[in-house]
Amino acid sequence: xxxxxxxxxxxxxxxxxxxxxxxxxxxxxxxxxxxxxxxxxxxxxxxxxxxxxxxxxxxxxxxxxxxxxxxxxx
Amino acid sequence: xxxxxxxxxxxxxxxxxxxxxxxxxxxxxxxxxxxxxxxxxxxxxxxxxxxxxxxxxxxxxxxxxxxxxxxxxxxxxxxxxxxxxxxxxxxxxxxxxxxxxxxxxxxxxxxxxxxxxxxxxxxxxxxxxxxxxxxxxxxxxxxxxxxxxxxxxxxxxxxxxxxxxxxxxxxxxxxxxxxxxxxxxxxxxxxxxxxxxxxxxxxxxxxxxxxxxxxxxxxxxxxxxxxxxxxxxxxxxxxxxxxxxxxxxxxxxxxxxxxxxxxxxxxxxxxxxxxxxxxxxxxxxxxxxxxxxxxxxxxxxxxxxxxxxxxxxxxxxxxxxxxxxxxxxxxxxxxxxxxxxxxxxxxxxxxx
Numbered sequence: 243x244x245x246x247x248x249x250x251x252x253x254x255x256x257x258x259x260x261x262x263x264x265x266x267x268x269x270x271x272x273x274x275x276x277x278x279x280x281x282x283x284x285x286x287x288x289x290x291x292x293x294x295x296x297x298x299x300x301x302x303x304x305x306x307x308x309x310x311x312x313x314x315x316x
Numbered sequence: 317x318x319x320x321x322x323x324x325x326x327x328x329x330x331x332x333x334x335x336x337x338x339x340x341x342x343x344x345x346x347x348x349x350x351x352x353x354x355x356x357x358x359x360x361x362x363x364x365x366x367x368x369x370x371x372x373x374x375x376x377x378x379x380x381x382x383x384x385x386x387x388x389x390x391x392x393x394x395x396x397x398x399x400x401x402x403x404x405x406x407x408x409x410x411x412x413x414x415x416x417x418x419x420x421x422x423x424x425x426x427x428x429x430x431x432x433x434x435x436x437x438x439x440x441x442x443x444x445x446x447x448x449x450x451x452x453x454x455x456x457x458x459x460x461x462x463x464x465x466x467x468x469x470x471x472x473x474x475x476x477x478x479x480x481x482x483x484x485x486x487x488x489x490x491x492x493x494x495x496x497x498x499x500x501x502x503x504x505x506x507x508x509x510x511x512x513x514x515x516x517x518x519x520x521x522x523x524x525x526x527x528x529x530x531x532x533x534x535x536x537x538x539x540x541x542x543x544x545x546x547x548x549x550x551x552x553x554x555x556x557x558x559x560x561x562x563x564x565x566x567x568x569x570x571x572x573x574x575x576x577x578x579x580x581x582x583x584x585x586x587x588x589x590x591x592x593x594x595x596x597x598x599x600x601x602x603x604x605x606x607x608x609x610x611x612x613x614x615x616x617x618x619x620x621x622x623x624x625x626x627x628x629x630x631x632x633x634x635x636x637x638x639x640x641x642x643x644x645x646x647x648x649x650x651x652x653x654x655x656x657x658x659x660x661x662x663x664x665x666x667x668x
Contacts, residue, residue, distance in 0.1 A: 277352075278476065278537055279359050279590075281551040286594055289558050298551035 243291075248311050255287035256280050266308035288314065318503045319571045322447035326496035326656055329489040331385035331663035332626040333377045334613065335368040339467075339482070341614075347473045356479050361589025365482030365614035367467040372668060374403045374463030375413045375420075377485025380668045382421055382461055385487045388663045391457065393422050398458035399429040400446055402438045402618050404646075405465045406431060417461060428455075435513075436585050436645025437503075438462065438618035440653040443641075444501045446490050458490040464617040469515065471541035474534070477548050480588060482614035486622040493658075500572040500654040502564055505647055512552050513646040517543030557591055557644050562599050565642055568652040576601060578638060579654070581629060585643035586610040586620035617645065630662040 243251075245266060253261035258275050270276060281301055288296040292314050304310050341357045341364065342350070357363065368377065378401065386393065399421075401414035414429040423429075428449075432442055439462055446458045463485030470477040517528030528543040541547060569575060576582075582605055584592050589610050596606055607628035609620070616623055621641050625633075637657045644650035 277355060279356065282554050282590060285551055285555045286558065289555075290598075295555055295559055297555050298549060301551070 268307045320501040322499045325447045325450045327488045328491045329389045329661040331381045332486045333380035333666045334366040334484045336667040337367045339365045362614040363611045368465045368483040374405045378461035378463040381485045381487035384663050395456045396423050397455040402432045402442045402462040436617045437643040437649045437651045439621045440651035460488040462486045469546045471545040473540035480615045484616040484619045484623050495658045497656045502568045502652045504650050509648040513548045515546045564652045572654045579640045580637040582606050582640045633657045633660040
């Protein structure tokens with residue numbers, strides 16, 4: 243999956259209305275939409291889109307949207 | 317792989333009791349701002365819960381449910397040869413609560429009674445243990461009591477668990493009868509994930525002390541709890557559940573030689589609505605076959621599966637019905653059961 247498509251799907255998954263505010267270097271924890279529950283949405287997103295089992299610890303290591311993208315392609 | 321099969325045993329009657337105090341989750345704002353609470357509540361789908369008061373234990377809820385069941389069905393108490401009590405919120409550290417309930421319910425001293433301490437998946441374990449014992453032939457009727465007061469376990473100042481849990485008790489009468497076909501169970505354990513859901517203090521590894529009773533800030537979100545209160549690593553639990561639960565359901569269906577179309581109702585542990593919706597979507601299950609009580613009773617741990625049957629299927633279990641029961645929880649420990657119901661008598665829920 244290309245970065246652009248990833249960002250669009252990620253935005254939908256974590257309920258960010260306008261995907262255009264996201265880019266590779268966005269710190270996703272600073273988004274208004276981010277909450278402790280977003281981790282569940284992300285875990286579901288990786289399971290659904292990539293068939294990947296991602297845990298809390300994996301997400302903790304990520305800072306930017308680019309990190310999340312790399313996690314999907316690992 | 318523990319796959320179990322029993323024949324000619326089943327649940328003939330059920331009853332449930334819930335505390336009378338209703339917690340409206342939107343208004344549970346003592347420690348967190350209302351808009352934050354609303355966001356969490358909408359996502360987990362728990363709008364109301366029942367909280368037991370300081371003097372009410374799991375056993376009291378089960379006692380009320382059992383009295384209702386025994387009275388409604390005019391059961392001869394002398395014919396109850398087995399009582400199993402499922403709970404992680406017992407009356408005392410000893411003796412076993414089941415023994416006290418034997419006396420309180422006026423059951424004979426020849427009745428076998430013991431507790432099962434296991435957590436959210438325990439109802440299937442309880443059924444499996446009782447079905448197995450009943451096949452020995454020496455037990456006429458068995459009473460399975462399943463009660464939890466989880467409201468007393470978690471910190472109201474830890475938003476990861478403050479809005480989820482509620483209290484309830486259920487009683488199920490189990491009898492031998494050729495009208496019941498085969499029941500199938502798969503029971504599983506993964507102790508490597510023992511730290512995902514835990515109350516670390518107050519056992520014998522970390523006995524109660526001033527230290528275990530101290531409230532502490534435990535994470536970057538400012539959540540507060542003591543070591544004698546439960547915690548839950550929700551993300552890791554979720555990650556585990558979305559992989560293992562669909563897999564276990566498939567394995568058990570295969571073991572029974574049937575498909576999802578043969579199941580009349582899927583009764584899931586009411587963990588939170590987010591998890592259950594996700595599993596249903598992932599497994600492409602018909603939502604009309606999935607009764608839910610998460611909105612009105614929250615997560616009542618091991619009670620959630622039987623409570624959902626009593627609350628939602630009271631008028632739907634006439635004739636022969638096949639139910640698939642699926643639950644997971646602390647341990648981790650997870651179970652699937654495929655059980656026949658034949659004209660099960662379900663009493664109205666009582667308030668305590």
